[in-house]
Amino acid sequence: MIDFHSVSSMVSLAFRHFARNPMASYWYVGIACGLWFFVLLFSLRLIYWLRDSPAWPAVLMRLAGGLLLAGLVSLALFGGIFAAMVWGGSYQVPKQSVHLASALLSNALLVALSGAVIGCVGGFWMVFYLSRVTVPRFAACLQKSTKKAFHDELTDSRTVEELLPKPIHYDPKQYFAECERNGNVFIGLDRNRQPITIDLDLYHETHVQLVGPTGFGKGRAAQILLTQAVRRGDAVVVFDPKPGGDEWLPSVLAAECKRAGVSFRYVDLCAEVAQFNLLCDIKPVELKQLLVTGLRLSRQGVMADFYRLAERGFAKRAAQGDFGVPSSLPELATLVREAAGEEAGELRGLLDQLDELAGIAAIQTAGGLDLADVLDHGGVLYFVGSRVDEEVKLLQPMLVQRMEQLILRRDKHSGRHVVMFLDEVKYLLSTTVLDGLGAIRDRGCNLILAHQSLDELVCIDADKETTAGIVNIDCTVRLCYRQTEPRTTKWIEDQTGKIIVNAVGRNLTRNAAMSEVPDEPRHIQQVQRAAIDSNMIERLPRGCGVLIGVGEARLLFTAPIVTVPRTFQPIPAPRVVCAKVVDQLLKPGDINVQ
Numbered sequence: 001m002i003d004f005h006s007v008s009s010m011v012s013l014a015f016r017h018f019a020r021n022p023m024a025s026y027w028y029v030g031i032a033c034g035l036w037f038f039v040l041l042f043s044l045r046l047i048y049w050l051r052d053s054p055a056w057p058a059v060l061m062r063l064a065g066g067l068l069l070a071g072l073v074s075l076a077l078f079g080g081i082f083a084a085m086v087w088g089g090s091y092q093v094p095k096q097s098v099h100l101a102s103a104l105l106s107n108a109l110l111v112a113l114s115g116a117v118i119g120c121v122g123g124f125w126m127v128f129y130l131s132r133v134t135v136p137r138f139a140a141c142l143q144k145s146t147k148k149a150f151h152d153e154l155t156d157s158r159t160v161e162e163l164l165p166k167p168i169h170y171d172p173k174q175y176f177a178e179c180e181r182n183g184n185v186f187i188g189l190d191r192n193r194q195p196i197t198i199d200l201d202l203y204h205e206t207h208v209q210l211v212g213p214t215g216f217g218k219g220r221a222a223q224i225l226l227t228q229a230v231r232r233g234d235a236v237v238v239f240d241p242k243p244g245g246d247e248w249l250p251s252v253l254a255a256e257c258k259r260a261g262v263s264f265r266y267v268d269l270c271a272e273v274a275q276f277n278l279l280c281d282i283k284p285v286e287l288k289q290l291l292v293t294g295l296r297l298s299r300q301g302v303m304a305d306f307y308r309l310a311e312r313g314f315a316k317r318a319a320q321g322d323f324g325v326p327s328s329l330p331e332l333a334t335l336v337r338e339a340a341g342e343e344a345g346e347l348r349g350l351l352d353q354l355d356e357l358a359g360i361a362a363i364q365t366a367g368g369l370d371l372a373d374v375l376d377h378g379g380v381l382y383f384v385g386s387r388v389d390e391e392v393k394l395l396q397p398m399l400v401q402r403m404e405q406l407i408l409r410r411d412k413h414s415g416r417h418v419v420m421f422l423d424e425v426k427y428l429l430s431t432t433v434l435d436g437l438g439a440i441r442d443r444g445c446n447l448i449l450a451h452q453s454l455d456e457l458v459c460i461d462a463d464k465e466t467t468a469g470i471v472n473i474d475c476t477v478r479l480c481y482r483q484t485e486p487r488t489t490k491w492i493e494d495q496t497g498k499i500i501v502n503a504v505g506r507n508l509t510r511n512a513a514m515s516e517v518p519d520e521p522r523h524i525q526q527v528q529r530a531a532i533d534s535n536m537i538e539r540l541p542r543g544c545g546v547l548i549g550v551g552e553a554r555l556l557f558t559a560p561i562v563t564v565p566r567t568f569q570p571i572p573a574p575r576v577v578c579a580k581v582v583d584q585l586l587k588p589g590d591i592n593v594q
């Protein structure tokens, strides 16, 4: 074990011995000369490096370097003159000093060979350290503390958060009245807390797309848009496949309906309560479309299309009333199974799916809530569905389609405006609904579609590309929240347009200590960048989205509408019990049992 105490006492003893040595003073002078030489070199280099920079730290540094240089040179000059004067005898100094000076000069060789070597080594090390560590740090500080002449620049994912705004908290309601007076729809606040609005007529002509991961603000945006719709007297239809429904949206809309004196109708597709009749007032052609799309009986371009021919034909006959006119969906299932008879095996796909639908309690009624009522009288019709229950997943797109059919029945440009919010579109959309996007807009209905990423933008009977293609054409207003999925991020970025930004260029020099130091003169280069690029999109704060389609793309903050969360219960309707359907569901394998 090393005893540090004894080592340090040995070093101090050796130093004291050296200091008492009559030759020590020569060493000191030699060391000083060596240091002086290297510090002089360093000062010269520093001044040269900062020669063109007008920045105040650089000016200070240059001044300090200059003073140091002047001090060192004067020291050498005056020291030399003084020594020469003393040596020449023209200046009287105490005897002791004369002795020192003459000894100094006479021992110059010794000084150069011993102390100067140590001074040079020490000086070299000091300058090396300063050049390698201190100068690059100083250069970085200089660069960091420079106030930039322009703010649009190329982004860096490590520092992009500094360019993004901090979350803004506000009450959206305070902007509604004025926007309504001006014929606008409030969407949110920009980064300067200025309201962003869209002209009502323009808004009515387009469908809106909300894209973003869970918890980032799609629901808040929907609250803002739908609350204003209720205030304007529009009919609002919400499809919410979240289990148990959204935590806030039904409460916000129910409170707004109460305030506006209109009805809030709540339907829970998973509740064991009969609530509405899907076939209420349905026309044969509508029923046929509903069955063909909802039960996936249309041509898909695959081998199974051949087998679907028979099912499609049978569904058509059922819709035309060939097997009797059903008053509810469970009754339709019974009629079709009875009519199938011997052909049941061939029609299994159709029959089993109808049985599944008939098993959903929510639609086991011939009465109950009238789906068209909301279109006539306004207020809100709120459907809570499911993402897991297979039967409910089958019913949801049919229900959206049924609402679309009811809207398309209305006269062109007449009736109350309808806003339909489809949250998590992949559980709700079908090609029939997509194909009708243009038509329902003409009938006074615009949709708000919400999904997490492009991968989630699918419908039940078409591939991603087809779905995204149709939606992208028909939705001209988009609000996209933080995104990390690369394809979606790129898709958002591409829609924000391009801007010209100044990119700062610098030459890098390698100094003698092998450290890279940027040259002080900078030059700028103009380059093109997406107005809101992928680095920004990946780091957007919660509640902040990229608004596309309302003027230039920009960042927008949505905020929640404050309310007290409530729970809702559906209103029960008289339930129809179809013994045959129940039987079939109990024996799913035995399709021929009547």
Ligand SMILES: Nc1ncnc2c1ncn2[C@@H]1O[C@H](COP(=O)(O)OP(=O)(O)OP(=O)(O)O)[C@@H](O)[C@H]1O
Binding pocket: 212, 213, 214, 215, 216, 217, 218, 219, 220, 221, 223, 247, 248, 252, 560, 561, 562, 563
């Ligand atoms: N009215 C409200 N009052 C208070 N907080 C709310 C309100 N509405 C939403 N929030 C909160 O704001 C955040 C974002 O919720 P939002 O419903 O907008 O998410 P989302 O993007 O729709 O996500 P998801 O896909 O899970 O529905 C959540 O933390 C939510 O609890």
Ligand SMILES: [Mg+2]
Binding pocket: 218, 219, 246, 423
């Ligand atoms: Mg949501």
